[in-house]
Structure formats: C-alpha cells, structure tokens
Amino acid sequence: MAAIQTNQLVKTFNAGKVSAVNGISLTVEAGELFGIIGPDGAGKTTLFRLLTTLLKPDSGSATIDGLDMVKDYKQIRSRVGYMPGRFSLYPDLTVIENLSFYASVFGTTIQQKYELIKDIYCRLEPFADRKAGKLSGGMKQKLALCCALIHAPSVLFLDEPTTGVDPSSRREFWDMLAKLKTHGITILVSTAYMDEASRCNRLAMMNNGRFIGIGTPQTIVNEFDKTLLAIRGDEMYRLLNDVRNIEGIEECYTFGDVHHIRLQKDTNLKMTDIEQILVHQYHHTNVKMEPCQPTMEDCFMNASKKER
Amino acid sequence: MENVIEVQNLVKKFGNFTAVDNISFEVHKGEIFGFLGANGAGKTTAMRMLCGLSYPTSGSGIVAGFDIRTQAEQVKRQIGYMSQRFSLYEDLTVLDNIELFGGIYGVSKREIAERSEQLLEKLQFTSEKNKRVKDLPQGWKQKLAFSVAVFHRPQIVFLDEPTGGVDPTTRRQFWEMILETAHNGITVFVTTHYMDEAEYCHRVSMMVDGHIEALDSPQNLKLKYHAASMGEVFDLIARGAKRSD
Numbered sequence: 257m258a259a260i261q262t263n264q265l266v267k268t269f270n271a272g273k274v275s276a277v278n279g280i281s282l283t284v285e286a287g288e289l290f291g292i293i294g295p296d297g298a299g300k301t302t303l304f305r306l307l308t309t310l311l312k313p314d315s316g317s318a319t320i321d322g323l324d325m326v327k328d329y330k331q332i333r334s335r336v337g338y339m340p341g342r343f344s345l346y347p348d349l350t351v352i353e354n355l356s357f358y359a360s361v362f363g364t365t366i367q368q369k370y371e372l373i374k375d376i377y378c379r380l381e382p383f384a385d386r387k388a389g390k391l392s393g394g395m396k397q398k399l400a401l402c403c404a405l406i407h408a409p410s411v412l413f414l415d416e417p418t419t420g421v422d423p424s425s426r427r428e429f430w431d432m433l434a435k436l437k438t439h440g441i442t443i444l445v446s447t448a449y450m451d452e453a454s455r456c457n458r459l460a461m462m463n464n465g466r467f468i469g470i471g472t473p474q475t476i477v478n479e480f481d482k483t484l485l486a487i488r489g490d491e492m493y494r495l496l497n498d499v500r501n502i503e504g505i506e507e508c509y510t511f512g513d514v515h516h517i518r519l520q521k522d523t524n525l526k527m528t529d530i531e532q533i534l535v536h537q538y539h540h541t542n543v544k545m546e547p548c549q550p551t552m553e554d555c556f557m558n559a560s561k562k563e564r
Numbered sequence: 565m566e567n568v569i570e571v572q573n574l575v576k577k578f579g580n581f582t583a584v585d586n587i588s589f590e591v592h593k594g595e596i597f598g599f600l601g602a603n604g605a606g607k608t609t610a611m612r613m614l615c616g617l618s619y620p621t622s623g624s625g626i627v628a629g630f631d632i633r634t635q636a637e638q639v640k641r642q643i644g645y646m647s648q649r650f651s652l653y654e655d656l657t658v659l660d661n662i663e664l665f666g667g668i669y670g671v672s673k674r675e676i677a678e679r680s681e682q683l684l685e686k687l688q689f690t691s692e693k694n695k696r697v698k699d700l701p702q703g704w705k706q707k708l709a710f711s712v713a714v715f716h717r718p719q720i721v722f723l724d725e726p727t728g729g730v731d732p733t734t735r736r737q738f739w740e741m742i743l744e745t746a747h748n749g750i751t752v753f754v755t756t757h758y759m760d761e762a763e764y765c766h767r768v769s770m771m772v773d774g775h776i777e778a779l780d781s782p783q784n785l786k787l788k789y790h791a792a793s794m795g796e797v798f799d800l801i802a803r804g805a806k807r808s809d
Contacts, residue, residue, distance in 0.1 A: 294731070295702065295729060295730055295731030295732075295734070296702045296729035296730065297701065297702050298731075392603065392604055393603050393604075394603055394604070416729075419728065419729060420603075420725070420728060420757070421603060421757070422601070422602040422603045422757055422798075422802070423757060423759055423795060423798050423799070423802075424602055424798065424799055424802045424803070425602065425603060426757075427799075448728070448729045448730075449758075450732060463731070493743050493744075493747060496740070509733070509736045510736050510739055510740070510764065511760065512759075512760040512763035512764075512793070512794075513763040513782065513783070553732040556731070556732055557732050557733050560731070560733065
C-alpha cells in the first residue's frame with residue numbers, strides 16, 4: 257500500500273481566485289524519501305497542509321496509509337508527524353518541556369520513543385533547560401524535528417526544514433533524514449534549494465500549483481532534451497548579453513563561474529559557430545565552451561519554460 | 565584602489581560572548597563583496613555594525629567615508645539595505661514604497677518623480693505602479709526591493725540573504741541587477757547561502773567563530789583549498805568551527 261496517494265487535489269483561496277494547489281496526483285511508497293522542490297509560492301505549504309488534514313481540498317482526494325484525508329482525519333493525525341516551515345513550538349517552554357508536552361499529547365513518553373530521536377536529541381541535550389525561544393536556528397530545527405517524531409509517526413512531513421540554514425548544516429540535516437529512513441519512516445520533504453534534490457529517492461518539481469516534473473533525480477536529468485553548454489570568457493557580464501543575441505540559443509544564464517547556454521531543440525548551431533560569432537562579431541577574448549550535464553536547476557528552468 | 569569600507573580590529577561582545585572577534589578587512593569601490601559564514605558565525609552582528617546600527621565594543625570602521633562609532637547617522641545616509649525578511653511595506657503600493665523610501669533618504673520630490681518613472685519603465689512595472697506590494701509575485705517584490713534599496717544612489721548597498729526561496733530564473737535575473745549595479749560603481753556587500761552566488765563575487769570572506777578565516781577571490785580560494793567549487797571551500801573552512809549553532 258502506498259503511504260501517500262493523491263488524486264487531482266485542488267485547493268483555491270480568495271473565492272477561487274488563487275489556485276494554490278492545482279490538480280496534484282501523487283503516489284509515495286512506504287519508506288520513500290520524497291522531495292517536493294519549488295520556489296516560494298509554488299504551493300508546497302498548501303499541499304502539506306492538505307495532506308496533514310489541516311485544510312480541506314476544494315476537490316480531489318487523498319489517502320495517507322490508506323486512510324481518507326476527509327473522513328478519517330482523526331486517525332491520520334495520530335499517524336503523521338508535521339514540522340511546519342515556521343517555528344511553531346512554545347518559545348516560553350524549555351527544550352525538555354516542549355518535548356514532554358508533545359509526547360503527552362500523543363499519549364506517550366520521551367523514554368518510550370527515545371530510540372528514534374536519540375541521534376538528534378543528543379545534540380540538544382546540553383540545552384535541555386533552555387527556553388525554546390532562546391535557541392539558535394539550527395537547534396530550533398532539531399527540536400522541532402524531535403517533536404514531530406516523538407510519537408513515532410509512519411509518515412513524516414517536513415516543510416522547508418532547511419530554509420535559511422547554511423550549506424554545511426543543511427548537509428547535516430539531510431544526513432539525519434537518511435538515518436531516519438532506515439527506521440522505515442516515509443518522509444515527504446519540501447525545499448527551495450535545488451541542490452538538495454539528489455538526496456531524495458524521488459522528487460517532484462512544483463511551480464504555480466502544479467508538478468512540472470516527477471521522477472528519480474537521475475530520470476529527471478535524463479529527460480533534459482536539449483544541448484547544454486558551459487561558457488566562459490574574459491568579460492562575463494558582456495558575454496551574457498551577447499550570447500543571448502545569437503539565433504538558435506533558447507536561453508543563456510549565469511551559473512557560478514560560467515554561463516549556461518541552452519540551445520533550441522531544432523537548431524543546427526554548433527559550438528564552433530557560437531565561438532566564431534563571439535570572437536569575430538563581438539570581439540570577446542579567451543572564450544571557452546564545453547558541453548555540460550544539466551543540474552536540477554537547469555532541469556527546473558527548462559521545465560518551467562515549457563510550462564509558460 | 566579606493567576603499568569604501570575599512571575595518572580594523574572590530575570586536576563586538578554580548579556579555580561573555582564575543583560575537584565578532586577582531587576582524588579587519590577592506591572593500592573596494594565598485595566591488596561585489598561576498599560575506600559568507602555558517603549560521604552563528606557573526607555575519608549579522610558584523611553587518612549591523614557596518615550599517616551604523618550597533619556600536620562596536622572596540623576597534624574601528626570607516627564606511628563610505630564616515631566613522632561607524634561617531635558618525636553612524638551619516639553612514640546610514642550613504643548606504644542602502646535589503647534583506648529577505650524585511651524590505652518593503654506590503655500594504656502600500658509600488659509607487660508608495662518608492663516615494664516613502666526615497667523621502668526617508670532625503671531625495672527631493674522632483675527627483676523622486678523623475679527617477680521613479682524611469683525605474684518603473686526599466687522594471688516594466690509601470691502598469692503595476694498602483695498595485696499593493698503584497699499582490700505582486702515574490703520575484704517582482706525582490707526586484708523592487710533591490711531597486712528601492714539603491715534608489716537614493718548610495719555608495720554601498722548591503723544585501724542580507726536577498727535571494728532565499730526564489731525560483732532559479734528569478735534568482736539569476738536578480739543577480740544580473742546586482743552585476744549591473746556594481747558595473748555602475750555602487751559597491752555591493754552581500755551575504756548568501758547559495759554557493760554558486762559566491763562565484764559571482766569579486767572577493768569573498770569566510771567567517772568562522774567570529775573571525776575572518778579566509779578572504780580572497782573565489783578563484784584563488786578554490787586554488788588554495790584544492791576545491792572544485794565554492795561549496796567545497798565553504799565545507800572545508802566551516803568544518804574547523806568550534807562554535808556550534
């Protein structure tokens with residue numbers, strides 16, 4: 257049985273004027289680490305609030321562990337763990353008080369479920385008596401994760417757990433998730449950082465309330481259907497605008513210390529042609545170009561371009 | 565080379581805790597300077613001192629020609645500031661925001677009228693000028709927030725994680741605005757958690773436990789740390805941190 261199954265979920269706000277979730281169909285297998293990747297405003301949070309039974313859909317349906325999101329919402333709530341994007345623990349309670357409180361709400365104790373949170377909680381333990389509101393960002397995040405896990409949920413929903421977190425701490429957080437997966441927990445996690453995609457078993461790219469791509473990180477990259485080039489030269493800013501004037505180029509954009517060029521699908525333009533134009537017509541120097549592998553960001557930009 | 569920021573032995577303590585631990589550096593005019601570090605490394609505290617919002621415990625700093633200890637008010641007039649968290653008033657219209665911030669920074673009414681027309685045209689926002697900011701897509705808000713932060717033509721603009729949560733296309737359009745701004749002589753001082761963005765900077769500093777552990781061009785840092793990307797450089801340097809976040 258799938259852990260999460262949705263069929264054409266729709267949720268609108270402002271009397272139907274804003275469609276936050278616009279026909280999402282999704283199957284997540286038990287034990288999967290599934291990512292929802294998309295920018296702010298894509299509809300990720302609304303989708304999470306629907307699946308955790310905090311919102312009712314306008315239309316469509318969903319089951320969590322085979323339970324209906326509308327009819328069986330009470331049972332679903334005892335089975336899922338939810339870490340919202342905004343810190344929502346009690347700032348005036350200490351670390352240990354927050355954790356005990358969440359355990360008691362679910363009719364359990366910290367001791368009973370300690371095994372599951374042990375690896376994460378041991379980092380927090382030195383601050384057990386500190387008020388949650390006084391913790392640093394990284395510590396708040398760890399406490400929120402512990403509280404979401406304390407009743408040993410079968411499905412865990414993490415809404416942008418790494419937003420605003422530095423790159424090293426983000427990696428550490430994903431290591432924790434990989435460990436949790438070994439306990440058999442299904443994890444649905446959203447992020448705006450595209451480079452985190454590779455840490456998921458499967459993922460969906462979300463934009464404007466819809467999925468614009470879904471698959472394993474590898475299949476999404478394999479589906480990139482155009483030629484992608486990396487280019488550099490002595491004057492990078494001028495290069496960007498000049499490349500855009502060349503016929504046959506769909507898009508050119510900055511990418512770290514190079515620019516990426518995506519060719520139109522049906523063009524006959526070759527690397528040597530581009531170089532000729534840039535050197536002779538635009539007088540660029542030290543132009544170097546090579547084909548490159550698309551990253552998740554390249555895939556997202558390509559997919560969202562198609563959508564427009 | 566002309567410097568717009570000169571910092572010497574800057575220290576900020578909160579009780580027993582040394583948030584910024586004796587940092588010294590310079591930022592050149594027209595430079596894009598990346599100010600990197602892990603959460604809790606002291607970036608925000610350092611930035612607040614440079615903006616004249618926090619008084620240093622010891623050490624000195626000159627920003628845009630003024631002393632951050634004795635001339636904080638003058639410093640504030642010479643700089644622009646934008647962060648992801650706060651930048652514009654959501655309940656005011658596009659034009660209201662431009663006029664409000666322009667007025668606060670002492671741009672004359674006539675100048676505001678002229679410049680805002682140019683700005684709206686450049687951003688292709690003219691037909692949206694009477695829309696409330698909260699009704700704009702996120703990407704537009706950020707472009708507008710940046711434009712407002714440089715509207716009074718400051719010598720330096722401070723950007724505190726300006727691109728969090730934005731889609732990749734908008735993020736790049738945003739960086740093109742930054743590149744253009746620097747090209748026009750405004751110095752850009754920026755913090756970010758996106759390591760590809762660190763590559764766009766002319767020079768980058770890495771803060772660890774309150775002090776500056778490394779400062780160089782991205783290219784030199786990659787060479788020095790035998791790393792393929794700034795992400796790897798970040799990992800190698802941040803790993804030495806004692807202070808946990």
